[in-house]
Amino acid sequence: MSSSVSTEIVMLLAALLFVLGITGVIIRKNIIFMLLSVEIMLNASGLAFVAAGSRWGQPDGQVMFIFILAMAAAEVSIGLALILQIYHQHKSLDIDKLREMNG
C-alpha cells in the first residue's frame, strides 16, 4: 500500500492540533474546557508518536500512544474529581476566580 501522504503532512496536522489545544487552554476560563483542550494536546502528541512509529515501521510509536492513553485516563479521572470538588467549594469553574495565591 503506497500513498502520497508524507510524514511532513501528518506532523503538520499534529502540530496544528497541538496549537489548537494550547489556544484552547489559554483562551478558555472554564476549567472543563481547559481540560478538554488538554485532551486535544495529548491527542496531538499521540498522533505524532504514532506517525513516527509508522514512518520507521516500528511498534514503539503505538506503545507510546498507549502510555499516553493511560496517562490521559489517569489525568482525566483526577482532574474531573478535582473539578467536582472545586465546584462544590467555590460554586464556580472560573479559573481566574480560583486563584488564591497573591504574588
Added chain:
Amino acid sequence: MDIAFYITAAVTLISTVMVITRHNPVHALLYLVISLLSLAMIFFLLGAAFAALLEIIIYAGAIMVLFIFVIMLLNLGEETAAQEKKWLKASVWTGPAIMAGILLFEFYYLISSSDAVLYNEPNIGPRPVALSLFREYLIGVELAAMLLMAAVVGAAHIGRHKKVVLHRFLKEKEMS
C-alpha cells in the same frame, strides 16, 4: 487513500476548532468525540489499527463518558453557555491566538525543514505492539498500571462528597 486522509484531517481540524470555540460544554464535548473518531481514522490510515481501536474505545468511549457524567453532575446548562459567551471575547483570545500562530509557524518551519518521507510499509498490527509492550516496555507497563491504580484511588478519594472545609484564613475572613 490520500483523499481519505485529507478529508479526515479536515474533519479533525474543524471539529477541534469547534471544541475550543463552543459555549455549551456538551456541544464542545460532542465535537471532541468527533475529533477523536476522525483521529482514530487517521491512525488507521497510518497503519496503526490497534491504536485506532484504542482511541475509539478508550478515548471516545470511556473518557468522554466521564466528561459527560461530570457535566451532568454539575448541571452545566444554558447559564454556563451564556457565561461562556460573555467570557469568550475577541480581546481575550486575540493575544493567545497570535502566540499560538507563531508557535505553529515555528512548528511548520521545523517540520518542513526535515526531509519529507512517504510511507511505504505502514501496517503495524497489534502483535508487534503487544510484543514490544510486554518485552522492552514491561517496566513502563507496570508503571502505567500503578499510575492508573493511583488515579483510581486518588479520584475516589478526592471525589468524595466532603463537607466544605475552608482554610483557616478564609474562615476568619468570613467570620469577620
Added chain:
Amino acid sequence: MNNLLWLIPALPLAGFLLLVAAGKHLSSKLVALTGVGSISLSALVTIMIGLNFLSSATDKETYHQTLWTWMDVGGFRPEIALSLDALSLVFVFVITFIGSLIHVYSAGFMAADKDYSRFFACMNLFVFSMLILVLADNLLLMYLGWEGVGLCSYLLIGFWYENPANGYAARKAFVITRIGDTAMALGLFTIYYQFGTLVMSEISANAASVWQPNTPIATVTALLLLAGGMGKSAQLPLQTWLPDAMAGPSPVSALIHAATMVTAGVYLIARMHVLFELSALAQMIVAGVGAVTLLVAGFSALTQYDIKRVLAYSTISQIGYMFLALGVGAWTAAIFHFMIHAFFKALLFLAAGAIIEALGHEHNMFKMGGLKDKMPLVFWTFLIGAASLSALPLISAGFYSKDQILWYAWASEKGSPILWFIAIFGAFITAAYTTRMMILTFWGVTRTEIGHHPGKLMTIPLIILAFFSVVAGFIELPHNFGHFTLFSDLLHRVLPSTVLQADESSEWKFQLLAFLATFGGIYLVFIYYYREPYKIERLRENSSFQSLYRFWHNGWGFDRLFDLVFVNPFVFIAQINKRDIVDRFYDGITSVTEHLYRLLSATQTGSLRWYIMGMVIGAIIILGLQIML
C-alpha cells in the same frame, strides 16, 4: 653574688604579686610594708651585688645570669637572662635607691587614698619592669621591660581614674610612647636580620665587623632605636605626653616621669652606643634632637602656672641635655647627668607634692607664695633641688654634671659651637624658670593657707634626696677643680671616653661663661618677678608678647598640630566609617537580590492561564532559537 642577680627584679615582682593577690585583705600598714619593703630589700641586694661587683669584677667583666630560654624558633633564641655591668649598675642603683625613697614618701603621701594597695602594686610592678629594662641582656627582654614601664606609667597616670581627663592623659602617654616603641621594634627586626642575635653584648662586639661606618643601614637602625628613645624620654617631637602625665600622683611623677622611666631612652642609646658611633649622622641627629628639645621645653617651662608642669617641662629639657651629651659622644657625662638629675628632680617633685598636698591640691604657683617661713623644711630641700637644677656653681651637684655636658658640647670631636651655644642658653633659661618657680612659690604674700604639714614619712626622703643632690656631684669633678673621676672611671668599663677636639686648658673659660649664664638667668627673673614686678606687668600688656607667652605656654602648639595632622583625621575616619563601608557593599548585593526577588515574585500571580502563556512564550523562544541557530 652572681646568682643573686635575679633577686633584684624578683623582689618587687613578689611585692606586686602579693599586693594584687591579697591587697584587699591587708591592712594599710602591711600594704605599705610590702610595697616599701620589697623595693628596699631590692636596693639592699643591689648595694651588696654592686659592692661585690666594684671590688671583685675586672674591667670588662659582667655579671650574667640566664634564667630560662624564652623561646626557641629556628635560629631565634632570646633568653630571659639578666646581665649587670657598670652602666646597668648605675641605673639599678638609682632605680632601687630612689625608688625605695619614693616608696617611703608615698606611704605617707597616699595614706588617705582608698586604693592604697593598688598604688603600691603598680609602683612595685613599675620598679620590676624598670629593673628588667636595665638588666636585660638582650633587646627583646629589654623590650618587655620597656613596654612594662609604659603600662605602669599608664596605670599610674590614670591612677585617679574617675576623672576622665586623667584617663585621657594616661592614654595619650601610652599611645605616643607606643609610636616610639613600634619604631624600636622595627629597629629590633633590622638588628636581628643583620646580626642574627638580639643579645646586646654580641651586637656591640660584632657591629664594627658587620657594618661599615656611616652606611645607610647603620643610620636607619640607629634612628629607629632613637625613635624608641624619643618616645619614652619625651624628646621632640614625641614630648607632648609628659606634661599631661602630671595628672598622676606626685610620687609617680617623681619616680616615673622624672627619675627613671623617662631616662630609658638615654639608657638605650648609651647601651647601644656602638651602633650610634657607626653613624655620624644618627649621632648628630641625637645631639640635634636633644638641643632643640632642651630649648623648646625650657621656654615652655618659663611660662607655666602649674608647678608640676614646670617640673615636667624642665624634665624634658634636662633629658634634652642628656641626649645632647649622648649625641656629642659624651657618654659618661650623659649618664652622670642622669643620676644627678634623678636625685634633684625626684626631690623637686616630692617637695612639690608636699606643697600641693599641704595647699589642698592647689597646683597653680600664682596661688601659692610665702611658703618660705611656713614650710621651712620643704623650702630648704626645694631650694637645694632648685639650685641643682639651675646648676648653681660649685655647691650643687647639678653644676658638675651640666658643666661637663656644656664643656663636651664645645670640646668633643662631635661637638660644635652651635650646640654649645644652645646648651648654655638653655642653662640660662633653666636658671630663669627655676628662680621664677622659687619666687612664686616661696616668696611674696601668702595666697593660700596651708592645710596640714607633711609627716615624717614624707620629709625624711626629702632630706636624704637633698643630701644627695649636693653630695653626689663630688664624685666627678672637672680636672681643674680636683680632677676626681670616680664615676667616669667606673663607666669607662662599658662606655668609651670622649674624644676631644679642644684643649682642656681652656675649660675654665667655659665654666666662667656657664656661671654667667646661671647667674644671668637668676638675676633677670629676680628683677622681673621680685624686685620690679611692674615690669612683668607691663610686658603682659604687650599683645605680641602675650601671644608668644600663650604659644610657649601651650608647648609650642605641638598638641594642636598633632591633633590636626594625626588624631583628628584618624578619629574622623574612624567615626564616619563606624558602620563599615565594606558592609555597605554587601548590603548592596542584598538589596539588589531583594529587588529582583520582588520583581520576579510579581509574576507569580497564581493565574493558571498566565502560567500557560509563559510556557507558550518559552516554547516559542526555545524553538525560535533552534530555528535561528
Added chain:
Amino acid sequence: MILVWLIGIFMGGGTAALILGQWNKSIPRWVALATALAGFLLVAIFWTNQYQMINTHPSSVWLVDFKRDWISSFGISFHLSIDGLSLLLLVLTCFLGILAVLCSWKEITERTGFYYFNLLWILAGVSGVFMAMDLFLFYFFWEVMLIPMYFLIGIWGSENRVYAAYKFFIFTQASGLLMFLAILGLYFIHGQNTGMYTFNYFELMETVIPSETGLWLMLGFMVAFAVKLPVFPFHTWLPDAHSEAPTAGSLILAGLLLKTGAYGMLRFVIPLFPAAAEQMALPAMILGVAGIVYGAVLAYSQTDLKRLVAFTSVSHMGFVLMGIFSFNELAFQGVVMQLVTHAISTGALFIMAGMIKERLHTRDMNQMGGLWSRMPKMGAVGLLFAMASLGLPGLGNFIAEFLILLGAFKASVWITTVAALGLVFSAAYSLRIVQKIFWGPQDGYGHIRDFSLREILVMTTLTLSIIGLGLYPQPVIDTAAPAINKLVLLLETDKTQVGKVTKPDTQQYLVKKYQESYVRK
C-alpha cells in the same frame, strides 16, 4: 582511634544532652561539662604522652592516623590524622569547649538541651576539621560546625540575631561551596592524571596541576578560608555574628571557627598549591595589612563592646594572614602562637563582655564607666586582656605578633612597617576599652556583684594561660615545630624547582600516559 573517640565523645555527649534535656533543664549543662572535660582530658593526656616523642623525633610529623573506607566507589575514606599543629588546635578546642560550657552556665535558660547539643556538635565539627585528612570528610566537618553555629546565633542570640545568623550562614556557606568546587576540581584533575579518583589529602598533594588552573583552585580554597579567617573585604559577617551570638557562641566563633580558616590555609592552601600560593603571597600580605589597619580603625570607633572586640579580631587575624604568606618559620610559628593566644585573649574579652551584659544589661560602652571601683577583680582581668590584645610583652599575644612581624620583615620590609602601625592603633582601641568601661566617673548603677566563684575559675584559667604562654611559649612552639618545618621545607623545595616543575613534568606525564594507552591497546 583516639581521634574517633574525641569526635564520638562530643557527638554522643551532645545527643545525650539533647535527650536528657527533655526531662530536666539543668542536666544538659552537667552532661556538657562532663563531655568537654572528658574531651580535654583525652587530648591533654595524649599531648603529654606525645610531647616527649615530638621533641625527640621531630622527623615523624604525623602522630596518629586512622583510616577506614567510607564511600570507596568515589575514593572517599574516613581518614583522620593529626600532627603537632592539629594537636595544638585540638587542645585549644577542648579547652575553650570547657570554658564555653562554663560561661553559658547561667546565661542559657531556654531549651538547654538543644543548646548544649549545638555547642558540642560545633566542637565535634571543629575537631573533625582539624583532623580530617580526606578532603570530602573535611568538607563534611566544615558543614557540621556551620549549622549548629547557625542555630546557636539564631536561637539564643540577642536582638538582631536572625539577621546575624543569616549573614553568617550565607557568607560561610557560599564560600564553602566555592571550596567544594575547588575540591572537586582537584579530585578530577588528579583522577584524570593518574586514573585514581581519590579525596585523600596525601595523594592529592602530589597532583600535578597546570599553573593557571592551580591558581583558580587555590583561590577556591582561599575564599572559603579567607571568609572564615576573616580577611579584610570578607570580614563583615564577623561583627554582626559576634555581637549577636550568646557569649559561648562568640567565644567559639572567635576562638575556634576563625582558627579553622588559618588552619585550612596552613594545611591545604600551601601544601596543595605551593606555587600558586607563592604567586598570591604579595596580594595576600597586603590584604593582611589592610585587615590589620582597617580592623583597628573600625574597632576604635565602635561603641558596642562586642562589636569592638570583633573588629579587633579582624585586626589580629590580619597578622595571621600576613604571617602565613610570609613563608618562613618564624612567621609560621608566630601564626600558630597567634591562633592560640588570640583564642584566649579575645575569648576572655568576649566572656567579660558577656559578664558585663549579665550585670548591666547593655553592651553599649557609652553607658558604662567607672566599673573598676565596683568590680576591681573584673577591672584587673579586663585590663590584663586589653593589654594582651595590644600585644604587651610578657603576655602570649606579644610573642605571636612579634614572631609574625619578625618573619614578615624578612619577606617584606615595607609591608611590615605598615603592619607595625597596627601596634599603635591596637594601643588606641585597647585603652579605649579600659577607659570607657573601667575608668571614668561611675554612674549610679544598682548593686553589681564582682566575680562569682565560677567566673573566677574561668578567668583565672585564662589569665594563667595567657601569662604562661607569654613567658614560656616553648611547649607550643615545640609541638608545632615538626609540622611547621615540613611546611617550610616544602616551600623551599618548591622554590628550587620553580619554573621547572610544571612544564617538564606535564610533558613527562603525557609521554607516560601515551605509553600506557599504547600498552593497553
